Amino acid sequence: MTLKRVILKDSEYEIKRARILRTKQMTETEKYFEIQLPGGESLDHEPGQFVEVSLLGIGEAPISISSSPTKRGSFELVVRDVGKFTGQGGRLTGALHKLEAGDEVGIRGPFGKGFPVRILEGNDLLFVAAGLGVVPLRSLINYVIDNRRDFGKVTILLGCRTPQNMLFADEVNEWNKRLDVNLNCTVDKADPEWKGNVGLITSLIPGVTLEPERTFGVVVGPPIMYKFVIKELLKKQIPERQILLSLERHMKCGLGKCGHCQINDVYCCQDGPVFSYDKTKNFPEAV
Amino acid sequence: MQYVTLKKERFDDFISRLAQDKKVVAPVAQDNNAYAFEPVTSGRQIAKDYIPTILPPKKYFMPQYETLATFNIGNGQQMEPVVEYERMILFGVRTCDLAGIQCLNMVFSERPKDHNYLVRKSKIIIIGYECNDYCDEYASCRLVHNHTPNGGYDLFFTDLGDKFIVHINTQAGDEIIEKTKLFEEANEKDLKALEALREKKRKIFANEVPVVHENIPQVFEKSYNSNIWEDLGKKCLSCGNCTNVCPTCYCFDVIDEPNLDLKTGKRYRRWDSCQSETFAKVAGGESFREERAARQRHRYYRKFKYPVDKFARLFCTGCGRCSRTCMAKINLKETVTALVAEQGLTDKKAGKE
Numbered sequence: 001m002t003l004k005r006v007i008l009k010d011s012e013y014e015i016k017r018a019r020i021l022r023t024k025q026m027t028e029t030e031k032y033f034e035i036q037l038p039g040g041e042s043l044d045h046e047p048g049q050f051v052e053v054s055l056l057g058i059g060e061a062p063i064s065i066s067s068s069p070t071k072r073g074s075f076e077l078v079v080r081d082v083g084k085f086t087g088q089g090g091r092l093t094g095a096l097h098k099l100e101a102g103d104e105v106g107i108r109g110p111f112g113k114g115f116p117v118r119i120l121e122g123n124d125l126l127f128v129a130a131g132l133g134v135v136p137l138r139s140l141i142n143y144v145i146d147n148r149r150d151f152g153k154v155t156i157l158l159g160c161r162t163p164q165n166m167l168f169a170d171e172v173n174e175w176n177k178r179l180d181v182n183l184n185c186t187v188d189k190a191d192p193e194w195k196g197n198v199g200l201i202t203s204l205i206p207g208v209t210l211e212p213e214r215t216f217g218v219v220v221g222p223p224i225m226y227k228f229v230i231k232e233l234l235k236k237q238i239p240e241r242q243i244l245l246s247l248e249r250h251m252k253c254g255l256g257k258c259g260h261c262q263i264n265d266v267y268c269c270q271d272g273p274v275f276s277y278d279k280t281k282n283f284p285e286a287v
Numbered sequence: 288m289q290y291v292t293l294k295k296e297r298f299d300d301f302i303s304r305l306a307q308d309k310k311v312v313a314p315v316a317q318d319n320n321a322y323a324f325e326p327v328t329s330g331r332q333i334a335k336d337y338i339p340t341i342l343p344p345k346k347y348f349m350p351q352y353e354t355l356a357t358f359n360i361g362n363g364q365q366m367e368p369v370v371e372y373e374r375m376i377l378f379g380v381r382t383c384d385l386a387g388i389q390c391l392n393m394v395f396s397e398r399p400k401d402h403n404y405l406v407r408k409s410k411i412i413i414i415g416y417e418c419n420d421y422c423d424e425y426a427s428c429r430l431v432h433n434h435t436p437n438g439g440y441d442l443f444f445t446d447l448g449d450k451f452i453v454h455i456n457t458q459a460g461d462e463i464i465e466k467t468k469l470f471e472e473a474n475e476k477d478l479k480a481l482e483a484l485r486e487k488k489r490k491i492f493a494n495e496v497p498v499v500h501e502n503i504p505q506v507f508e509k510s511y512n513s514n515i516w517e518d519l520g521k522k523c524l525s526c527g528n529c530t531n532v533c534p535t536c537y538c539f540d541v542i543d544e545p546n547l548d549l550k551t552g553k554r555y556r557r558w559d560s561c562q563s564e565t566f567a568k569v570a571g572g573e574s575f576r577e578e579r580a581a582r583q584r585h586r587y588y589r590k591f592k593y594p595v596d597k598f599a600r601l602f603c604t605g606c607g608r609c610s611r612t613c614m615a616k617i618n619l620k621e622t623v624t625a626l627v628a629e630q631g632l633t634d635k636k637a638g639k640e
């Protein structure tokens with residue numbers, strides 16, 4: 001007649017013990033991690049999905065998978081140290097920044113609905129990423145580049161605060177060199193060496209030539225950005241259902257239960273994080 | 288139909304016999320006309336007339352604190368998922384609370400399944416108990432059709448004066464009847480008495496809000512931008528009492544607790560409330576329901592709108608706990624009455640015989 005505690009075999013909270021293969025401090029606040037599951041098992045994710053990353057004793061947080069599923073054997077994450085970035089909180093992300101190759105992290109997932117890759121095939125793609133948004137979007141961009149023939153015209157618009165904040169600068173350079181990718185960058189604040197645009201990401205959209213009926217706009221960035229970017233894309237006549245957004249919410253379980261990520265009657269962790277605008281426009285709490 | 292009866296003078300014996308081999312929990316009187324589910328060993332400890340307990344029986348299905356895993360990081364990220372449970376018999380569950388358990392069952396058995404909940408649920412036997420009259424003025428069980436039993440129990444007790452008539456709903460319930468050996472076959476007269484009682488209840492329980500039951504979803508479809516939410520927002524203190532006592536609120540937080548050795552510890556979940564401002568806040572600082580009005584609306588929509596779309600079921604059980612407990616006197620019956628009036632759907636005759 002007492003409380004019994006037994007091992008639960010099929011718990012959704014079980015983590016996999018994953019090993020960090022490589023790390024790189026990308027900016028003052030962003031760190032890159034290459035991670036391998038036990039036995040090199042594939043994560044088997046879709047571009048745009050996320051994992052729950054654990055450090056037992058500290059906590060768990062949702063982190064986007066930055067690598068494309070076409071990369072086998074390991075996957076990549078980029079973590080922003082929230083404490084350093086905002087000046088408050090950051091328990092888990094701060095602890096993750098202290099880890100190096102050889103250390104372990106716990107992984108659950110992948111979770112959520114990613115980008116509808118099959119639906120995007122054959123269409124033109126306009127990627128719009130601001131700030132950390134390039135991290136999840138990169139999983140799709142590299143997927144598209146690895147299957148380049150299956151997609152139409154590819155345009156990438158990137159925005160960040162300063163040139164030093166640019167994530168994956170080498171890779172962005174590679175994308176820029178390709179003749180089958182159009183790329184344009186802008187920064188909020190330039191330095192003397194910066195040769196690109198200065199201004200908000202929205203200022204890049206009017207200059208893009210596109211065929212709206214065969215173009216998908218794929219947008220990822222901080223919450224305040226969406227309203228303005230969507231407005232510009234609609235001005236370009238891109239249909240509402242062809243505007244895809246990845247939304248960030250507070251998350252705990254990733255299982256559609258804890259309620260933290262709820263946007264009206266959908267759960268961002270299970271029904272999202274990727275939504276099309278024709279859906280989110282009906283959720284007053286979405287953007 | 289499988290009905291038996293239990294003479295009232297045998298009730299104490301019944302509870303003591305149950306308590307011999309299982310933990311029995313039932314409503315026990317507290318101070319200030321309050322009641323709580325607590326372990327009992329005899330029928331005398333159980334409250335005779337009781338308004339809904341302070342906390343609903345959800346505390347046994349989804350405890351306020353629950354260990355999800357234990358860990359040891361002495362050698363990497365090693366964790367062992369666990370489930371904590373206790374075999375028990377819940378006695379005296381009102382029809383509103385039976386409905387609450389049914390709602391939680393739906394939520395946690397939906398994929399991805401919550402095995403912690405499902406294991407615990409499988410260890411609990413439920414004995415329901417009929418309300419012959421209203422518990423108090425806060426209840427709105429007629430509005431949501433929970434004033435009479437809609438299943439979800441193993442046995443169900445109805446007070447017929449000198450005896451209880453008991454509906455046997457499951458094999459587990461039948462085994463209790465067989466084992467305790469205190470029950471008699473129900474006769475024609477008992478069944479007639481039950482029928483008469485239910486007939487009488489149809490008159491006592493009248494719609495607490497003047498609206499046709501079928502129109503409730505429509506009211507909430509149209510009320511999203513109502514000013515009534517602002518009114519609630521101005522009163523609400525964001526204390527979260529309403530969500531704690533709600534039989535169908537199940538939001539939670541997941542927290543790690545290292546032991547003093549800083550190597551071992553546990554990951555547990557604990558009830559959380561959508562009424563707190565930080566509930567939907569993200570690292571960048573954005574909070575997606577920053578205003579109290581938006582959070583109150585969210586609470587009501589999670590009872591009257593979202594679950595109707597998802598599970599074809601209202602998640603308000605009519606128990607009245609949120610209104611009874613609210614320090615700011617936010618009253619569910621009044622809120623719904625005002626929303627109904629605003630939509631022009633007031634129907635004074637609705638739900639009355």
Ligand SMILES: Cc1cc2nc3c(=O)[nH]c(=O)nc-3n(C[C@H](O)[C@H](O)[C@H](O)COP(=O)(O)OP(=O)(O)OC[C@H]3O[C@@H](n4cnc5c(N)ncnc54)[C@H](O)[C@@H]3O)c2cc1C
Pocket residue numbers: 050059060061062063064065078079080081082083088089090091092093094132135136247248249250251252273568569570571
């Ligand atoms: C789908 C998704 C993808 C994400 N991808 C990335 C990514 O690729 N890189 C990255 O650096 N960050 C990402 N984030 C944000 C990241 O999850 C938060 O920065 C992190 O949870 C902060 O945890 P903390 O303990 O360091 O911060 P603290 O401020 O100490 O704690 C915040 C608390 O809120 C909880 N929380 C849950 N979700 C969030 C959230 N979204 N924002 C803030 N707090 C949250 C945390 O678990 C923690 O308990 C993503 C968030 C979501 C929802």
Ligand code: SF4
Pocket residue numbers: 522523524525526527528529530562609612613614615616617
């Ligand atoms: S109990 Fe009342 S004051 Fe407290 S959060 Fe609920 S509605 Fe607001």
Ligand code: FES
Pocket residue numbers: 250251252253254255256257258259260261262267268269270
């Ligand atoms: S993170 Fe728990 S419901 Fe989505």
